[in-house]
Amino acid sequence: MGDESNYVPITRVNRVVLMINGLGATPVMELMIAAGKTVPKLQLEFGLLVERVYTGSFMTSLDMKGFSISIMKVDQTLLQHLDASTKAPHWPVGSAGNRPPAKTPVPLPSSRSMKSDELLSRPLQLTEQGHILEVAIEAAANAIINMRDILNDWDSTIGDGDCGSAMYKGATAILDDMKKYYPLNNAAETVNEIGSSVRRAMGGTSGVLYTIFCKAAYAQLKANSDSTVTAKQWAEALEAAIAAVSKYGGASTGYRTLLDALIPALAVLKERLTSGEDSCTSFVLSSEAAVAGAGSTKDMQAQAGRSSYVSAAILATVPDPGAMAAAAWYRAAALAVKDKFHPSFNSSINKSKS
Template structure:
């Protein structure tokens, strides 16, 4: 095709596209976005990865919370697959199940439960290894961002406020690298309201248990509200609004798994 002056001007116009010739003006982001990652399991000593012989009070609480969350996800496998068969590729439950069982197995051997930040980092490693796919990547990013925020705290005992800040940082990272936000019909539609309510209730002076319960309920409300959303990311963005309105987003429901389990246990 013969180039005319108009075409040449367009080719030389300022752009932010990666890999465009250097001669073109414009501030462009790098083709690869650097994401600093904490050390992986293979680069750490065995001592740092061993489960503590004796758990601290915070370590026991963390273990209980992790077990409750992953068991809730495991129990939801069939429901998640059923929802995903209508709006995705039908394997959301199976994928989440792989991640959940890997976390349970690794926690018995590797997780330094008395150190909250390092435990979150190891959860990310378990998820990355076991889950794969987009979900595995996003949850790994989530954990690594939370780890970085928690690691900034010099104490191994993390306060409720610091957990809230870590959740907020993790959500921001998933939004940044996943390209989604509130209203996109993704797991963020569960996590964002959960984070907002947690921060709000802690600021209002609620005790941490109450704040976390209300946060999980907000996650469920957010997840269920995805029925009314038109997907803007992932497989669901190719599905008609009529079909989307019949089921919630599986990823969002998985993110709200604890509240989902509590709700249906009460109903049964």
């Protein structure tokens, strides 16, 4: 339980109640699946006594997809109040009679992603690929950290104002975890670990989408048997990640989302690599397309997410914060790799323009 998400400290063997709240368009079956996954995690990983589980649509956001998970520390008095009869139409009325005491679980040690039954860890010495990944990840995360306030400002106009804060939590978790856990010499497993960091630390829609993004990229990279990932394989991983986000998020080009930055970037990246351009140059030029695509969201009418309920006049005052964040980390990673491993890039570009 992180300090930032705790209003009341919750420790092992504390009694808690759990609420799985549908946001409006999530079927009850899916809420039950979420509850079934959450309860054993609370019991086994955190050692909590789950006294009650409330599953349903208690506080919705029109017909929004998804759900929220809330945990509250309780004592016997609070449980009696929660079990009391009520006329609230959607609150589950407590059943009569005494309930059996919650079982105290045997806590299991928490673990991160596993490979060959061994914990992944940062290698003592980095390969060239490992150095490139480290530079790119650090630059991308720092770019998001530096944008927290402006992302929140944009999101406060068209959403709930926490895009920057959510992205900031994910970025700081990535930087912290990279120092300890990321197997940087293994690109696929590193991407998988980034997804684990995001899933643990980043809330909101962004956290879900980037978890899907990383898992899809990991699966694509994992399918390649070579230890060193080529630029073409990175492009294929990006394409798979974009396809997964589009599939599960229900968005595409022109929907005013992070995909409006990443889809143009992918198109330029593939085009440049196919034409024989070197990987670093292709990466940087594709990042310019990401920035341009993100900026163009200011002229789009949102077709997904909460901003789809905001008027066109208000949307036209700010770009989409999710798209701007995606462009920022992509651009920062590209420039960092160029500066570190391709210092002659600027001079070659200037010569080609003259």
